Amino acid sequence: MRQPTIYLFIVLFHLGYHTSVGQLHISPGKHYIEEAGRPFLWIGDTAWELFHKLSREDAKYYLKTRAKQGFTVIQAVLLAEQDGLRTPNYYGDLPLYDFDPKKPNEAYFEHVDTIINMARELGLYLAILPTWADKVKSDRPGKGPVVFNTDNAYVYGRFLGTRYANSPVVWMLGGDRNVLNDSVKAIWAQMAKGLQAEGKHAxxxxxxxxxxxxxSQWFHQASWLGFNSYQTGHAYPYFPVYKFAARDYALQPIKPVIDAEPAYEDIPIRFWEFIDWTGKExxxxxxxxxxxxxxxKNFFKYGYFSDYDVRVHAxxxxxxxxxxxxxxxxxxxxFFSANDTFDIPCLQEWKASLKRPGAASMLPLKKILTARNFAQLIPDNSLILGKNNNDSTYLCAARAEGNSFALVYAARGQQFTINSTIFSGKLIAHWYRPKDGYIIPIPLSKGSQLLTFVPPTSGKNHDWLLVLDVEEANLPSLSSSFP
Incomplete structure (x- = not known):
């Protein structure tokens, strides 16, 4: 660890600003995040140990790969989960002196600065966790140690808020922990206050x-909370993530919501049932x-989440x-490499995992939600006639504000019928395959208001998206949008 530098309460070093990314904000009454007055599509990747474990060369390789794959946000942690206060980063630097949030190590944060600038140049935002939540008291202790109180949480928050005032950053408090009690809630509130002390640059x-x-369970009414995040987790396939989205979507005041941690591709299902958290191995x-x-692979008897599971939840x-x-x-x-330490064992090393099919399916997701503006979507399962089961056959529908288009997702390629009476004008329909963006035109019967759709294939791993457009709306052609 390098020798300490004099800690200034107001950090004089500010990162440069690049026009490839702007600043994100929330407009009151909107269900989405905005960038420069335009809806911002959050396609995130989970890179918790980015600052802690990677060299600058590997960080650049990772970020360039994700930018090419259509990702827009990278989630990473400053005080990392994997013993981040005791185990130094790639360059031998710890983030804090004496486990004290009031004493940040300049060398460690210079490395963070470099990675943030790499992301900026690639047009990526970073959703940064100031600390993993095991450094705050909780009902599920981790490697910790617990170091935060209301006093140093504010100071640390202000250090970060000042240092990264002009950076492409969103702050994500917490870190896989619920709020234990009011005292802990006050610590997070003070950290948020410090992060936003810069006012207009907050x-x-x-x-x-x-x-x-x-x-939303603890902070929906908090003025500092710009948008809600939920974690739907790693318990089982076909987890009803739609219930979390619908619940937070309906809250007042309106705040956007994201799924910040659904099931990871290739993670063992219900891994916690097979891990000895207290033993040496x-x-x-x-x-x-x-x-x-x-x-x-049979040791984890429930199997592993696949690219298909990723798409269903998305x-x-x-x-x-x-x-x-x-x-x-x-x-x-x-960021597991051969013979590295791990929290939960892996099927592959991290570099070999960058182009797994679940990651590849994020670009088709981004393309369709850009071609059919996600910010206009209103969830509306009333479009679907008949019973809609809360299981693997759950059908999910949304229509555009103004009814210029609608999207219906069939996770198992199941048949369904749509009531088209809300649409005015001639309808055009396509099947969109979420796996790769393949498009198939659908001929429609003239004069019928009840439209039955049978996807080209069906069953597990055969998910399809119906794209239903009003011709007079002159929406972008799917064939030209997906060369």
Whole structure:
């Protein structure tokens, strides 16, 4: 660890500003985030250990890959989960002196500065967690240690808010923990106050809770909370993420909402049932190969989340009111390399995981939600006639404000019927395959108000999106939007 530099309460170093990204904000009464007055589509990636574990060269490689794949936001942590206060970063620097949030190490944050500037040049925003929440008292202790109180949380928040006042940053408090009590709630509130002390330069703030929880449970009425985040977690496929989106979408005052941590691609389903959190070995050594990768896949008996699971949760979220979705890959959030330490073992190393099919499907998601403006979407399952089960066959529908188009997602390629009476004018229909953006025109029967649609294929891994357009709306042609 380098020798300490004199800590200034007001940091004199400010990052430069690049026109490739602007600043994000919320307009009152809107269900989405804006950039320069335009709706901002949050397609996130989970990179919790980015600042802690990667060299600058690897960070650049990672960020360039994600930018090419259509991602717009990268989520990362300053005081990291994997023993981030005791284990130094790639360059040998710890973030704090004496475990004191009032004593940040300049060398560590210069490394953070460099990565933020890399992201800026690539047009990416960073959703930064000031700390993983195991550094704050909770009902689920981690490696910690617990170092925050109301006093130093404000000071640390102000240090960050000042340093990154002109950076492409969104603040995400929390870190996989719910709020234990009012005293803990006050600590997070003071950190938020410090982050926003810069006034007009203050960034958006949200809160990342534990699985199957939302920031709205504690902070929806807080003036500092710009938008809500929920974590739908890693419990099982076809998790009803649409219930979380719908609940927060309906809250007053209106605040946008994102799924900040759905099921990660390639993570073992319900992994916590098979991990020894207290023993020397997290899993029996014989299930791992000589690189500490999983060789006995059957050890995790529920299997692993797939690219299909990723797509189901993404489309269910967006068509139920969310304005953002954060993809995650199990090897990438912890940037696991051969023989590295791990919290939960992986199937692949992180570089080999960058182009997994779930990540590749984020670009088709981005393309369709740009061609059919996601900011106009109003969740409306009343379009679908008949019973809609809350299971793998759940159908999710949304229409545009003004009824110029509608989207219906069939997770298992199931048949459904639409009541088209709300649309005025001639309708044009296409099937859109979320896996790769493949498009198939659908001939429609003239004069019929009840339209039945049968996707080209059906069953697990055969999800389809119906795109239903009013011809007179002159929407962008899907064929020309997807060369």
């Amino acid at each position: 960034k958006l703030i949200t809160y990342h809770p534990a699985g199957e929880s939302s920031s 997290r899993v029996p050594p014989h299930i791992l190969d000589d690189k500490k990768l999983i060789k006995d 489309y269910w979220n967006f068509l139920s009111g969310a304005c953002g979705y954060t993809y995650g890959h199990h090897a990438i959030w912890q």
